[in-house]
Structures are given as C-alpha cells and as structure tokens.
Amino acid sequence: MQAYSSGFAKVYQQKWGNFSAVVAPILLHFYRETPSGQENQPVLDLCCGAGHLARLLLEAGFPVTGLDLSEAMLQHARENCREYIEQGKAHFIQGDASDFAVEGKFGLVVSTYDAMNHLPDLEALENCFKCVRKLEPTAFVFDMNTRKxxxxxxxxxxxxxxxxxxxxxxxxxxxxxxxxxxxxxxxxxxxxxxxxxxxxxxxxAVPLNWVKEALLRSGWQKIRFTTLRDLKQDLAEPENEGRVFVVAEP
Ligand SMILES: C[S@@+](CC[C@H](N)C(=O)[O-])C[C@H]1O[C@@H](n2cnc3c(N)ncnc32)[C@H](O)[C@@H]1O
Incomplete structure (x- = not known):
C-alpha cells in the first residue's frame, strides 16, 4: 500500500500540480466529445492525490468524486476544492483503488501521474480495472510509466x-x-x-500487453495505448514511450 505521508503530501500539494495542468485540457477535450461528457456526467478521479486535476475538472463544470488511500492527500484535495464541496459538486473519499465501490453514475473515470503504477501488483491492477468496469463509465483513461x-x-x-x-x-x-x-x-x-x-x-514495471490482457479479463473491450500528444492516435509501439495513456472503453 502506498498512501503518501503528510510531509510528502504537503510538498506534493505545493510543487507537483503541473502535470494536472497539462493533462486536464486534453482529458476535457476527450470527454466533451463523448455523449456522457455532453450530458455533464460526473467524473471519478481515482488516486486523486491533492485534487489538482479534480479542481480543473470542477472549474470546467463537471462534478467530481476523488478517491485516494492517503488521508493527508485528501485533506489537501478538500482544501483545494472547498467551494465545490460546499456546493455539493465535489466529494473526496478514502479508499483503495484496487478494492472499492462508489455510489453514483460516472461518465468518465481517470487516474493520472503514475497512480496505476503505484498499485502493488498485477492482481491489484486487475481488481482495480474490475471495480471501475462495474461503474459502467464511457471510458477509463489512465497513464502508466512503461518499463522504458x-x-x-x-x-x-x-x-x-x-x-x-x-x-x-x-x-x-x-x-x-x-x-x-x-x-x-x-x-x-x-x-x-x-x-x-x-x-x-x-x-x-509490467509489460503493456499484460495490462491489456488484465483489462480484457475485467470486461473492457476496446483498449488503446496513446499519448498526451493525441488520445485518439493509437501508438504502434507503445513500449517505446516512457509514459503511455491507456484509453479503455466497454
Ligand atoms: C503520484 S500521486 C498522483 C496524484 C494525482 N492523481 C495527480 O495526478 O496529481 C499517486 C496517488 O496515488 C495514491 N495511491 C497510491 N496507492 C493507492 C491505492 N491503492 N488506492 C488509492 N490511492 C492510492 C497516493 O496516495 C497518491 O495520492
């Protein structure tokens, strides 16, 4: 288990929001083109950390639920998104991404900045894929560091x-x-x-075809390896990238 401690969470909150700033417009562009996005359905941010991405999705008008193992990270997320929590548009809950259930309907599930690499093993990863699949979102989009x-x-x-x-x-x-x-x-x-x-x-550090097989076993049908350069462009050789974005659809 890898719940960030309070000292590390404080530094994460202060220093490491940049990735979310880069990722958010690309995820928003992707989501807005889907029927669920056009209906403004809520987003689940799995391993939401300090809520940097959640805040940007909320600012764009989407309700967000964030789930994270670390209470220290969640405290920052609640602080960062305070007014949206007060308006009932944001919820932050403690939980393990490899074994969770959340109430409600989500059009999109996201997990960013190495969070899926943080799960302890392939079994936990597959359990996570199953938990997300049960929510029946339009898509699950997450990034992973490759072995390269x-x-x-x-x-x-x-x-x-x-x-x-x-x-x-x-x-x-x-x-x-x-x-x-x-x-x-x-x-x-x-x-x-x-x-x-x-x-x-x-x-x-797992081969991407293992990730793909775990997604298929979890009920996902369409699995694409892409990059932030273009979430619609499938990579011919995903293992040649340092980081891939996985787009899984039912
Ligand atoms: C690198 S941070 C990414 C945070 C956020 N997604 C972002 O883009 O900034 C990884 C996060 O995963 C959380 N985490 C690690 N293992 C987890 C698990 N099994 N379940 C839920 N959260 C987990 C950590 O507490 C941490 O907040």
Whole structure:
C-alpha cells in the first residue's frame, strides 16, 4: 500500500500540480466529445492525490468524486476544492483503488501521474480495472510509466530550490517487477525552519500487453495505448514511450 505521508503530501500539494495542468485540457477535450461528457456526467478521479486535476475538472463544470488511500492527500484535495464541496459538486473519499465501490453514475473515470503504477501488483491492477468496469463509465483513461520510462528512475538526483531540497535515490533494473524510489526532502516551513520528510514509492514495471490482457479479463473491450500528444492516435509501439495513456472503453 502506498498512501503518501503528510510531509510528502504537503510538498506534493505545493510543487507537483503541473502535470494536472497539462493533462486536464486534453482529458476535457476527450470527454466533451463523448455523449456522457455532453450530458455533464460526473467524473471519478481515482488516486486523486491533492485534487489538482479534480479542481480543473470542477472549474470546467463537471462534478467530481476523488478517491485516494492517503488521508493527508485528501485533506489537501478538500482544501483545494472547498467551494465545490460546499456546493455539493465535489466529494473526496478514502479508499483503495484496487478494492472499492462508489455510489453514483460516472461518465468518465481517470487516474493520472503514475497512480496505476503505484498499485502493488498485477492482481491489484486487475481488481482495480474490475471495480471501475462495474461503474459502467464511457471510458477509463489512465497513464502508466512503461518499463522504458522507469529506466530514468535509476540513480541519484538532487534538486535544490530555496524552499525545497530533494534527494531521489531510484532503483530499477530491467526484468524486475517494480522500480523503487527513496525520496528524502527538506521543505521550508512558514517559520523559516526546514522539515525533513522521507517517502519510498514504487512503480509497477509490467509489460503493456499484460495490462491489456488484465483489462480484457475485467470486461473492457476496446483498449488503446496513446499519448498526451493525441488520445485518439493509437501508438504502434507503445513500449517505446516512457509514459503511455491507456484509453479503455466497454
Ligand atoms: C503520484 S500521486 C498522483 C496524484 C494525482 N492523481 C495527480 O495526478 O496529481 C499517486 C496517488 O496515488 C495514491 N495511491 C497510491 N496507492 C493507492 C491505492 N491503492 N488506492 C488509492 N490511492 C492510492 C497516493 O496516495 C497518491 O495520492
């Protein structure tokens, strides 16, 4: 299980919303072209993190439910989307993406920024696909780091900003089922002192055809590997990408 701790969640909230800013317009464009999107059906954001993406979807007019394992991340999500929660348009719930059920109808289910790689194994991934399928959305769109992409995790990197010093130690060898990253950070607090945090995260490193087979076994019929460049353009060689976007439809 990989629920982010409070120290890491605070830094995530402050520093790592950029991916959502890039992804949101592309997901919105995709969803608006579907009948469910045109009917403004709600979106389920699985492993929603600090709610960066949820907020952008809410701003675009779609009700959103976010689900995440980490209460610390959910607290940021609730804060980031406070007015939409008050209006009854946003809900954030704690849960495990590999074993969940949520009330309501969702036109689209999304999961972004390595979240599916965070599940512990292929069995958990398949369970997740089944839980999503039961909701009967128009599509489930998620990204995954490929084994090629995870090669960039190998090694040590240090980044230093005025308010954050971050040391990443990554290990991934081809053939291993997971890549691991140990993050040690020092983040500046309001009183000027630095708080230390540690987080160890893993990414599942599985062949994409295994992912496809797990989706097919879970009842998804149309599975496409794409990139953010164009969610409609199928990739001929998805394993050559560092990150793919998977579009699964019933
Ligand atoms: C890299 S963050 C991505 C957050 C968000 N989707 C985004 O785009 O910024 C991964 C998130 O997955 C959550 N997570 C990891 N394992 C999970 C699980 N089994 N069920 C639900 N959430 C999980 C973590 O707590 C974290 O918030």
């Amino acid at each position: 992409g995870l090669k960039r995790w190998n090694g040590i990197s240090i980044s230093e900003e005025e308010d954050l010093m971050l040391i990443n130690r990554g290990v991934y060898e081809e053939g291993l089922p997971k890549a691991w990253m140990r993050l040690t950070g020092f983040s500046k607090q309001e009183n000027g002192s630095y708080e230390r945090f540690e987080e160890t995260v893993h990414n599942l």
